[in-house]
Amino acid sequence: MDLLALADFTLVARHGGFGRAARAAERPKATLSRRVGELEASLGVRLFERGSHTLKLTEEGHALYARTESLLTELDEATTSIASGGDIPRGRLRVSAPLLFSQMALGKIAARFAQRHPQVQLEITTEDRAVDMVEEGYDLVIRVNPKTDERLVGRVLLRDRLVVVAHPDLTLPAGNDAVPAVVRPSSDAAGWELATPRGNRHVAIAPVLRLASLIMIRDAARAGTGAALLPYSLVASDLRSGRLAAWGDAKGPPIEIWALYPSRRLLSARVSAFLNCLKAAFPQGDPEELANFAEQAG
Numbered sequence: 001m002d003l004l005a006l007a008d009f010t011l012v013a014r015h016g017g018f019g020r021a022a023r024a025a026e027r028p029k030a031t032l033s034r035r036v037g038e039l040e041a042s043l044g045v046r047l048f049e050r051g052s053h054t055l056k057l058t059e060e061g062h063a064l065y066a067r068t069e070s071l072l073t074e075l076d077e078a079t080t081s082i083a084s085g086g087d088i089p090r091g092r093l094r095v096s097a098p099l100l101f102s103q104m105a106l107g108k109i110a111a112r113f114a115q116r117h118p119q120v121q122l123e124i125t126t127e128d129r130a131v132d133m134v135e136e137g138y139d140l141v142i143r144v145n146p147k148t149d150e151r152l153v154g155r156v157l158l159r160d161r162l163v164v165v166a167h168p169d170l171t172l173p174a175g176n177d178a179v180p181a182v183v184r185p186s187s188d189a190a191g192w193e194l195a196t197p198r199g200n201r202h203v204a205i206a207p208v209l210r211l212a213s214l215i216m217i218r219d220a221a222r223a224g225t226g227a228a229l230l231p232y233s234l235v236a237s238d239l240r241s242g243r244l245a246a247w248g249d250a251k252g253p254p255i256e257i258w259a260l261y262p263s264r265r266l267l268s269a270r271v272s273a274f275l276n277c278l279k280a281a282f283p284q285g286d287p288e289e290l291a292n293f294a295e296q297a298g
Contacts, residue, residue, distance in 0.1 A: 098127070140259060163246050195251055
């Protein structure tokens, strides 16, 4: 099989069209079309359904793309690594991370990484949605409690937990009265299930503010507006200083922050170096380590 034709097919499938693939690769559209046509002829199947304004993979095209895309990526990364000096981290590294984690820690971690690996062009984007690594061209993503994805592997960076906190002047009621609360706009919870020193209990809430940012929610809780459900790492310094008081831990599974990367790719030197930098920042993987970053950030 012609590997160059196979690579051209993969390029067109990845970009969803001959024109977009040609622009991305800076190659003639006619050349890509001809080489994909030759591949179809050699295989005896159609790989694309060509409409007047659309181009879609056939069932056979989907099957071929699923098997070849990651293999060709591995081959490209292997040859690039050998040609560029083996294990020296270099090149572009695209990382996607959640907003709060980025604000608390990634500025300092990225600065350390840039100082140690000046030949890597690190780019970190902050977003809480579940990005598609392959489609959107990320080398590594950091996610909170990610769903299982057979295409990805990774490691847990650290674990955190949720706590209910409030200004010391706002006390946890003894009865069933609802307490004023600051919540996320998407929250529809009528209360919180807490583990307290006196046992488990349900706390009814009456939202008085809905704020999109957890940092905004923390600041509103500091001001005495209402109680809030927040990651321990974000409020650890407030609890130590007495600016906030803890009412109890929220019942449920822990918060896990993962670093993920494509499972079938060779792990490039730049990705390995960034993973090592993250591991050095959180050697124990506990929330106090993340809290220290937040405290240093002010």
